[in-house]
Amino acid sequence: MEYFSNQxxxxxxxxxxxxxIGRKSAQRLAFHIVNMPEDQVEALARSMTDAKKNIxxxxxxxxxxxxxxxxxxxxxxxxxxxIMVVENPRDLAAYEKTGKFEGVYHVLHGAxxxxxxxxxxxxxxxxxxxxxxxxxxxxxxxxxxSLEGETTAMYxxxxxxxxxxxxxxIASGVPVGGDLENIDEVTLxxxxxxxxxx
Ligand code: ZN
Numbered sequence: 001m002e003y004f005s006n007q008x009x010x011x012x013x014x015x016x017x018x019x020x021i022g023r024k025s026a027q028r029l030a031f032h033i034v035n036m037p038e039d040q041v042e043a044l045a046r047s048m049t050d051a052k053k054n055i056x057x058x059x060x061x062x063x064x065x066x067x068x069x070x071x072x073x074x075x076x077x078x079x080x081x082x083i084m085v086v087e088n089p090r091d092l093a094a095y096e097k098t099g100k101f102e103g104v105y106h107v108l109h110g111a112x113x114x115x116x117x118x119x120x121x122x123x124x125x126x127x128x129x130x131x132x133x134x135x136x137x138x139x140x141x142x143x144x145x146s147l148e149g150e151t152t153a154m155y156x157x158x159x160x161x162x163x164x165x166x167x168x169x170i171a172s173g174v175p176v177g178g179d180l181e182n183i184d185e186v187t188l189x190x191x192x193x194x195x196x197x198x
Contacts, residue, residue: 008034060131062124063089063107072096072104079103081137085128085156087111087144095142098185101192103140106131111148112155118148120155129159138166140195145172157198168195 016026058070082103086092092105108123141156143149160167171194
């Protein structure tokens with residue numbers, strides 16, 4: 001038997017399809033939304049569609065941005081010859097939160113996973129190689145310490161080695177399989193400082 005009207009049911013279903021939102025949370029959110037003032041609901045919906053419409057990949061580092069370049073790539077205060085490679089924008093945010101990294105980033109939007117059929121061409125590696133034609137002194141591979149992250153790190157190292165550019169890997173103080181975004185700042189900084197050449 002259906003407890004809820006069709007429209008509430010659809011709203012709950014849509015919300016529960018989002019990552020990290022279970023059925024219970026989706027219900028709680030749905031009831032909250034229907035009790036919100038109409039203008040607030042419209043503003044929420046608009047911010048979602050606006051973000052979807054206007055946000056794209058940064059021309060340089062491939063992170064999400066609404067400009068041509070993200071604020072980090074556009075900044076003259078960052079060291080553009082030092083590139084940290086991360087799997088996703090959340091990992092970039094985790095390192096940015098430490099406030100200690102002065103280089104720039106490259107966001108792969110995934111990791112190589114033969115199991116899931118994700119190959120080198122499915123992540124933003126070509127864009128990374130294009131950037132290396134510029135003035136780059138070091139590439140720090142900060143992919144996760146999962147099997148996919150390690151596979152990707154090895155692949156990147158093999159790809160970059162012939163160019164003569166220094167390739168380093170963050171120290172494995174990061175728990176195996178740990179998502180970078182869930183790791184505290186001290187551990188992240190230790191991993192960065194203890195990086196070793198690949
Ligand atoms: Zn950028």
